[in-house]
Amino acid sequence: MKTFNIFQKKIRPIILLFMLSPLVTVAQTAYQFSKMGSGSVKVTGTSNVHDWSMTSKQFESTGTFNFNAWGEMTDVTALRFTLAARSLKSGKSSMDDRTYKTLSATKFPKISYQLTFATVTMIQAKRYSIETTGILTIAGKTQSLSMKVMALVNADGSISCHGSENLMLTDYGIEPPSFMLGAMKVGNNLNVQFEFDYVKTSVAK
Secondary structure, X not given: OHXXXXXXXXHHHHHHHHHHHHHHOOEEEEEEEOOOOOOEEEEEEEEXXXXXXXXXXXXXXXXXXXXXXXXXXXXXXXEXXXXXXXXXXXXXXXXXXXHHHHOOOOOOOEEEEEEEEXXXXXXXXXXXXXXXXXXXXXXXXXXXXXXXXXXXXXXXXXXXXXXXXXEEHHHHOOOOOEEOOOOEEEEEEEEEEEEEEEEXXXXXX
């Protein structure tokens, strides 16, 4: 009898754990970029003359975000992003045209990113730091890219993400371009800043 009681004490917590396990089931939710939001991608760089920037608001993105029973984000299991190279605008047509030529935009019209791994850390209620690793393709050249993304889960269930990352043109086989017959030479280093708003696919507009 004593042996049975000891066995019962040991096995009961395990049984309870299995009984309660549905309460912590992770829910996968599909999201896509909200066209009603104010998302943007901004690329900034330097030259021997002055700093410059180009911005795009025309892109597509979808992702799968996981949440536990308490509504806390636990993982990002998928995310894809595409941007039309010619949607990047500087406000100066001559620079835009030269940039599109440098990016071989006719041959490679899309800049794309695909997530391969993510680690989500809650920093406070509804706010998260997401360490990501993914594959970025520019002008037909693909490189692995690691970056930190900050995310906020809004009251309506939408997710606002923002972050920035430094890139080098030569990592993508791109020779830094020059303008004005070589008088202006663009630096090799770029900074990419982004802001995205995601909504659940079922309510996306």
